[in-house]
Amino acid sequence: MHNAYFDFAAPGNEPVMSFAPGSPERAALKKQLAAFKAQEMDIPMYIGGKEVRTGKTVDIRPPHEIKHKLGHFHQGEASHVTAAINAALAARQQWADTPWEQRAAVFLKAAELLATKYRAHTNAATMLGQSKNAFQAEIDSACELIDFLRFNVHYLTEIYRQQPASSPGVHNRLEYRPLEGFVLAVTPFNFSAIGGNLPTSAAMCGNVVVWKPANTQVYHASFFMKVLMEAGLPDGVINLVYADGPLIGDVCFTHPDFAGIHFTGSTGVFQTMWKTIGGNIAKYKTYPRIVGETGGKDFVMVHRSADADTVVTALARGAFEFQGQKCSAASRAYLPDNMADEIKSKLAATLKTMKMGTTEDFSNFINAVIDERSFDKIAKYIDNAKKDPAAEIVAGGHYDKSAGYFIEPTVIATTDPNYVTMCEEIFGPVLTVYTYDAEKYEETLELVDRTSTYALTGSIIAQDRYAIELATRKLVNAAGNFYINDKPTGAVVGQQPFGGARASGTNDKAGSQLNLYRWLSARTVKETLVPPTDYRYPFLQEA
CATH class of the missing domain: 3.40.309.10 (Aldehyde Dehydrogenase; Chain A, domain 2)
Structure with missing residues (x-):
């Protein structure tokens, strides 16, 4: 039974830990770094909730210690991208029909897991895989990613609450549907938070996603995917694949159910994507949403x-x-x-x-x-x-x-x-x-x-x-x-929504309601309570 209005209040920003000498978080992080370095991980793709291994592996090594092997990931082919699309589309209807408070619970649980049980893990994975120091990892893969998950739940609740006025005898409402098809999320190496936000912000809105991270961010991306699964994300809602960018484009941008791309990367790649999507526009069931942040000077x-x-x-x-x-x-x-x-x-x-x-x-x-x-x-x-x-x-x-x-x-x-x-x-x-x-x-x-x-x-x-x-x-x-009177870096979710224009992207402001609107398709519903039974209007009457 779904007969209540649910509210997710505005959260506070996740506190940044200091990792000062003698602090418990420093000890936990040191221990987790050692644990990750002591094992070689065999990292699969995740398609329809299943682990997929191809045998075609790529080594993962810390950029600051290239002789050490952290593990390897299994590289996918076109067939795996197609399988990810099919898994997403198979999951689409049930996920779209899932009540909002049930979808929200998945991402709030993921945030809580990162803030507690897996805080040292998310930071250690970023430190080793992307060569970030403890503070840079903490503000990124812990705090910012947690903030994206929690604030986006709140922002989406605020969007759903926005409803049109109704005149006497009429009830109007807005329904915020997910896009009709699948969303492709292409994420960069430099921020684990971006890697997590691009697929989850679209999924939170009821969309299904094919997620392609940069090869140099796979180590953390695979960890976060497992956190989402532990948080209860249904199979097929987000599908994590490791394939070459052009190959991903060849499959996704020619598919009739392609509904949007959430991208962070180079300007050249984004412009090529935009041109390709425009050239294929007649193939799609709906006009795709194109959202990108592409760099700066x-x-x-x-x-x-x-x-x-x-x-x-x-x-x-x-x-x-x-x-x-x-x-x-x-x-x-x-x-x-x-x-x-x-x-x-x-x-x-x-x-x-x-x-x-x-x-x-x-x-x-x-x-x-x-x-x-x-x-x-x-x-x-x-x-x-x-x-x-x-x-x-x-x-x-x-x-x-x-x-x-x-x-x-x-x-x-x-x-x-x-x-x-x-x-x-x-x-x-x-x-x-x-x-x-x-x-x-x-x-x-x-x-x-x-x-x-x-x-x-x-x-x-x-x-x-x-x-x-x-x-x-x-x-x-x-x-x-x-x-x-500050440096031009360090935007905080909920405080400085992030994005630029000109060659820097579409300025859809990650970490705000503006971004979430791009992953929603509104339907207006007008219900006339007592319908008229005569076509004639009063002005037609004789004096």
Whole structure:
């Protein structure tokens, strides 16, 4: 019987644990890291609730310790993608018909499991698989993922509560249906929380999902899939497959039941997907929803009134936490000439204090970049800067991949505001700074706005309120998440809904109601309580 209204109140954000020496969470995490390293995992795909192994395996190694094998995963073919679609469609009707409070309970239980029983596991898997230090793992794979699950339950409840007005004799209502078909979730390596949110936000709305994580995030993705299953997620609602991106596209984007894609990754891949979907539009039963977040060239604009130490801290954290592998990472900074030398000097000194090494050593602030391909790409940018007369390495610049993919936090100073590292997304621990004439602040704001095709995050650092107001207004389209006197990273679910426009994506704001609307299809129902029995209206009567 379903005869009650259920309410899921707004949650608070999950508290971030400190992992200070002597703390119980530190001891638990150290123990779990050792446990994961002591075993080699055989990781299957999950299709229709069943474990699927192909025998075609890919090794998983920590980016910071490439000689150590954590395990391997089984790579899928086109037949497995088709099987995942079929399993999703077979589960669709029963999942869509499941009352909301029953669907919500699955994701609330998953959040609780992560917050308690599996907190050390989710952090350890992210630390080893993606080379994040304990704090970066905690704010990502524990707190943010937990927040996505809990806040999305609350937000969806608020959406379901929204109903139209009814006139006398009429009852109107809105029904929020899932999309007609399956949703493809394609998730990146850099945030376990994104890996968990993209498939679950769609599934929460009653959709069924085919989930393809980045190969370099499979270690945590497979763990989270098992958490969802333990939380009671029915078979086939989310199907986890490991297959090449183009192969996934060939199967999913030609299927008549393809209903949407939830994507985080590169701009080029997303644009190719959009073009392919558009070319196949006549094949689909319904117009697919296309939701994507695709990266950034995120800026820090410094005004002459700024406090130098505030700037240095914002740049040190914003550019180099998680080795700069955040879509929101500060990668270009504009320094006024009245304080540029001081900032560069203090920043260089700060970077020398940052230890680099494995994630298991909690004293390391910097760890490894994700893989050899990324390492080689970043190293090439650094090498080119060393040879270019328009650039100067003012900090870092060294790298080594003999034991792991380690690149020093690197600061490039350029005399050219259109230098390549001021414009192109590098996705690594490289920050480029440009010194501008402090008297040309407004002109430089215009330069910031037009330099990059991206518009994800950015910040203004100033003590002059008029300068802050001017930057906020002039850079209105330059960033979907804009920060004042802070680094441009660290968006929190429920506080700073995340997403950008221009080449950075569709700005559908993960961690808000805006994103969930994309996975719903509303139906308006009008019921006339006492229907008319004569077609004639009063105006037709004679006086």
